[in-house]
Amino acid sequence: MTETLTDRAISGAPGDVAAARPARRGAGIGANVGGWLQAAPLTLVLLAFLVAPIAMIVTVSFWRATEFSIIPAFSFENYEFLFGSDVTYRVFFATFKYASITWAVTLAIGFTVAYFLAFHIRSQTMQIALFLLCTIPFWTSNIIRMISWIPFLGRNGIANQTLIDWGVIDQPLEWLLYSDFAVILAFVHLYTLFMVVPVFNTMMRIDKSLLEAARDNGASGLQTLVHVILPLTKPGIMIGTIFVVTLVMGDFITVRFMSGSQKANVGRLISNDIGLLQYPSAAATAVVLLCTVLIVIGILLRFVNIRKEL
């Protein structure tokens, strides 16, 4: 395939070499225009469906709402209400709690899995196969994956039945489903992949001779792990962290579904307001959430240069 295409490319373009020159000159206006043209579709989509919506949300967050409609205005009442309410602080606290616990668990699992794949599997085919095995669930439906915990965690579910059969408990545990536990379990289930992939990616690029050098100098396996592998894996960990933290902080559906609507995070606060058609209030909460997420990412990005790590 490649061969024939190359042949065609050669025979199809007998023109003079000089004609191809300008394209090679790199920087300058020409490259800029070419780059702009090629980047235009992406830019347009992001302007229309990312920048404009955020601008709209920021605008609407200063509007007023009646029961039936929203009215353009410039008032801080949405923000005053938001910051004046205990609920806001509790819900933001809950959001950070979900994010930090999920982050710790996904990091522990993700790092271990990536370490196993990168350093203990010797054949490359096997490595790719097992890596795919870990990533396939990412391409299936999150909602179905949440639903599939019901038969496990329900009052008469597999977990409770098993524990009762083993005589560990007499009564079914009530906190398995529709609880913080269930929410975090689902987060870990859904998002560990986002930690495994970037960590695995950076681990695969560690020069194996560094590990040999560590061993030749008498480092134990654990010392190599802590002093060689861990520092070199930091960029991957940071990228995974950004994914997991932002996904969890922005979530509303997992919390609603896995807590049976009994728990709340910021995303649910927004979606509840939307359900009540209180768009200005939803927008104000969304703005605060966005700022929070951006601050967190800003802090994390100080530790890593994403473009270099791809």
Place this chain on the structure above:
Amino acid sequence: MEPRPRSFYVLSAFFGLFVLFLYGPTITIGILSFQGPSGGLTFPMRGVSLHWFADLFQEQAVGDIWGAFRRSFALGLIVMVTTVVISVMAGLAFRKRFAGSGVLFYLAIASLVIPSILISLGVGLIFSQLGLKIHWATSGLGSQLTWTLPFGLLIMFAVFNRFDKSYEEAARDQGATAWQTIRYVVLPIIAPSLLGVALFGFTLSYDEFARTLLTAGSYNTLPLEIFGMTTNVTTPVIYALGTLTTLFSFAIIGSFIATVLIIQRRRARLGSDAGKGV
């Protein structure tokens, strides 16, 4: 080969448990979707039947899931093609380091990490204020692209970071125009990665929920329809639907992987022996 250290077996067990954790629940609802007609949402199985799969074909039991499936499938294909085209173009653009590339890159990253509900809310508000009708193929499509394009772009970065520029130089030295170089040299070389982008585009769209929630309009996509079912359907019919749509996803993923393998095998067979000293 040196013997496996003890940690290998511990880690293997850990990995096995992780895979079980990933797939166990899905397998469980797969089994439970064959519940007998009188069975419930949990074990024990009360007989084995295809009752709940048959229910999927009765509109009064499940609503318009087939319509939702058709819409999701169509939208998935549109998103897939759009994502591949735009990502490749943007990937090529970023190799030139044009003015403003830094801003655009951070916009794409922002698009990835922004809470989905903001896109949903913002796009919904814009459309309603402009008096436009929200529809899955307009507002829904745009919202989903904000999720699939960054993934496509990141894959393109990874691809072009590893791309050997000497192929292009060779093509140019032989007199190929810029377009011919892309069409006959660059694209064939990166084709397998483009399949990866396509896979992301289709599956992320097909399963997308949060960004489509307020932007799909009066006709639901499949994930929205399934979510609606969770609040009012309390029979294993929802497991049957879950099993079918998961199998569908597996089939899509499988066919993409198979295609990549076939391409690689063809390359190994038909590839050039240049530089191998033959």
